[in-house]
Amino acid sequence: MDRLTARGVAIGYGGALIVQDLNLTIPTGKVTALVGPNGSGKSTVLKTLARILRPQAGEVILDGKAIHAQPTREVAKKLAILPQNPSAPEGLTVAELVAYGRFPHRRGLTLTPSDRRVITSVLELTGMDPFADRPVDALSGGQRQRAWIAMALAQETDILFLDEPTSFLDITYQLEILQLLRRLNRDHNRTIVMVVHDLNLASRYADHMVVLKSGRVVTEGAPKAVIRREVLRDVFGVEADIVADPRTGVPLCLPFDLAAGAGQASVHPAPSEAESLDALEAAEGGVR
Template sequence: MVRLLVNDLNVSYEENLIVKDLNIHIPDKKITTIIGSNGCGKSTLLKAMTRIIPYRAGIIAFDGVRIEDEDTKSLAKKMAILPQITENAVGLTVGELVSYGRHPYQKGWGRLTQKDSEVIDWALEVTGTAAYKYQLIDTLSGGQRQRVWIAMSLAQETEMIFLDEPTTYLDIAHQLEILMLLQKLNKEQERTIVMVLHDINQAARFADYIIALKDGQVVKAGSVEEVIQREVLKEVFQIDAEIGRDIRTHKPMCISYDLLKGEECLNEKVTYSDTSVINART
């Protein structure tokens, strides 16, 4: 089932066209990851789909309605976004920050209702942050803070959550913790998750559907099996990848790769190897 559809999308910053004639769909109740090299338009696409930035041409429709025709509060009840760089929350407690997720449901003076309080407590519990409810955000670790921001997104009670590089600046253990939390929310709460990831193997391990971008266009979109292929990664990242299998998930993974350089890319290679996790940042 498809609820979010993007057709012939063009997005630009001033005269610089970033996303070009792009066509994709987001599978409902699945985890979709968007991969590609730096500057390829991943974050721009995410911001356009969530109406953070306008687009020049094309259609973005949710449940058959163009997102620009949706009332802001109504749209905020359907989709939440966690940006790559979160706002400064200095001086706020965890509970106060998570309560901001209830804004689309508030009326009048914006006082929290009993329902709001129950949802906030539920979001804290699900993300494992209930113990921090009365602590200041700036006293928490990076992984703890990221879980609190996810709790705020959950408090919006949206069916779809967008995350722009949710593992950035986290160590490998906290990266795994966040991705496993998102996977749990997808499986147990049936939340549709759409996230930008840099790490190819993390994308392969946790995604049901992958969209690979290059220069603002789709190179390949499909299942992990369809996208994590040598030729696709060569075009997207300019690497010659050795594809193997994850012994835990049995999904394809990049176990080694050569960096292809310049016009003579077939002859000039710099080799990198890592049999565990390869973070392919180009």
């Protein structure tokens, strides 16, 4: 049974909608990648599914109930989110960062033996146990991202959201993070939902892909159903060859030209997704 669904969701600010009439079901026990051009609504959809943003219309359903009608602490026991480029206070150690993930389960200020067992377990799972006493700001980019993933895992949720988890990482760390997420999915039955810019990485590591453009779902399905020349042309404005990965058989795209009419700047460009979200959060007094 799929646990997380958006029904008729609209997200925006003032009279401008970023996402319109979103109907989407996240497959339980799978890795789902949200892809699309800049400003397509990927992060907006992710934050709304994770209860960071409240839709103007429609609702997000988690385990049969509207997600905003559920207590915050209870939702935090079911899903965790790792935002883009998170930052930790200077000098905070990896172990201290991971301990924050126990907040939904704690009733006091002191960590219980159960809390400490979970922290030790997720540090080992993410390969961060040798760095437990090291300050987060002294880590490499890939190590820092693994530390944040460990914190999210310490919440002991079945659903994990990640907003561009491979941004600003070189290819070694990108593969390291995506392979970790794949192991979490396959070996620990975590449902993973992530925003990914690189279509080929999304195709390699996701079971399910959702393609967004201008706040709407254009198509979704397995990579073989989504990575098609007409989708790349219509959504991303590029012409591309599609080849099969020689190791896995999943489709990979090789862009070779702009599609006709693509790449020309608009005289009055629409606000970017980031700009729209800034306005939305300012209007609402911050996200909820």
